[in-house]
Amino acid sequence: MSLRTRVRRAGAPVGRPLRRAALGLRTRGWPAHSRLFIAQEGADWVLAYEARQLAKLASSLGIHVGPESWVNGIGDQSIFHESQFRLLLHPFKRRGNRLGFAYFHGRPGTPGMPEFDACYETLQRRHAEIDRIQVTNRAMEEVVLGTGVSSGKVHRIPIGIDVEAFRQRTPAAKRHARHELDLPESAYVVGSFQKDGVGWGEGLEPKLIKGPDLVVAVAERLRERVPELVFLLTGPSRGYVKAGLERSGVPYRHVFLPSEAVATAYEAIDLCLVASREEGGPKAVLESMAVGVPLLTTRVGQAADLVRHRSNGWMVDVEDVEGLVEWSAHVAEAPAAELEEVRRTGLATAEENSYEALRPRWRDLLDGFVEMPESS
Template identity: 40%
Template structure:
């Protein structure tokens, strides 16, 4: 299967290499950001960086899900997905400079992940820069032998103008649309946690959907719950919630603006992952004034100070997550407001404009200067 997929990718490049040989180009943009076709986190991240850079350097970046169609030389080609880079790397022209984002993964996650990391490391000499989002992954790649001069730590971005605390009226409106009462505790989990892009009945255990179900089953004994889901491949979670008779709403949204509306309905956001790059929901929640209960994964240790601007426990600690959620629910209105206010201030470092500037200053500009 991998051989046939590689053959198909290679074949898709041939017409465009031929056009390039004839002198064709794909435009003037010197930076190409490669995204997944699915309208989700990686696609939105690339588009947000492009939109921010467009205001500062018009025409400097294009976003594409089709790396085979990139033509020209001395361009920066940034793969927003480490898996896309792994698939395409051997088929790309040597005339350009390549960057890849490496969000998550450790060899002990699974044999498949271990093979992926080995392959990624073997391909790393082709990369000018590797962008990571958190200290945990930065340190991990450094220990695996990646030269620090090639690594850049830049957080995943959040548009703090789109994701912002909702008014009381907005919160009431969204909760009415969902159909939940005032005394119902609405918990959000918006990251994809099933395998593939279909129903997702097979879980991605690194995302901790099994842990999530164990935690909410405990919480359901304490107060009425409603679980808010977004994103693709949520079948495993939905099946588990139905078995536990915990009500939920699942919406698959097409824009960050639509997603921001759903945060208005939440009482808190729950992250139960064993491994993460962000997740993006962490920053979106903090920016939206929604308290977070999280495992110590991805960007959480970089952003959360336990019981100051959120709650954080070790991965797989079901009891710790449940107890943190109960402690959160026991906070006074004043204490909760203070916690979420601190969180919004702390997450400002992840504002998408700041993130785009960091990509320009740490990654793109140095490579383009070298290419001159």
């Protein structure tokens, strides 16, 4: 441990109360629960993007949004955590605050995920201290209500989509994206866009709830069915999948794009593949639909609520490798008319779940949680 770290930790017991006292002086004139503070995980990944979207929406409703760096010291205000893990895995005190969080995923009893059980058990004990919970799908809503929390505190709001950032692609946009990402124009490109390795390093240890082993199994079998197959990977910690594709002889490209540029990856692919065992979203459901890319997903998270098999996408049961292979091959061979109908229906689904379309649901969640103008 470095000297700097030892000094910082030694000073923490003194520094934290001083910071809270200073914040108290700066905010003592604020009416109670007149500011919204949005807490996120440290990594700039999905939850950071959702935090920015929530801050934008709250501001548009006339809500005062405070700086995220004040979350640990503020009192008598309203704090919404973008993940239940940030709040429920640690001792917490209300300090007069109203507390809320997103409970995207975390089914208790999941093998190898003791943090799921810990969060669930804490919510069972302390649900009276929680004021709002966002869930993204019916299955997780049932899980959360099983803790005994009042149904009036639980709001089902899917992870939305910015339809201005994720626009329907054109043939020219697809060619441009392939050129930018160094993908052969003639290849059949399958996209897998997520973080599916443990931690934030190379990701050689698989995060099995995300299904990286299933992605590799599908790729290995699909290469025998689809000529010029190439996988496009985005996101951090994809080492396990990359190693598996290399062993199977499946060509791939791995790029890490900022959230604002992820649409380019969708523009380049022929099929978006989701093979997860558990999800809160995934965001890929609405992102692929908004861009007009065929989606094949397992029955997880909000995909189970939003995807209608062979209407706006294709869906199979969790761990159904055979189904993933067969429907991937089906999409690769499908006539243009079938793909066009799915594209059109998928676009309608995306528009129905855009951030703007979900605004009334968020207003309902925030009403009574934080002060907002009556006319918003």
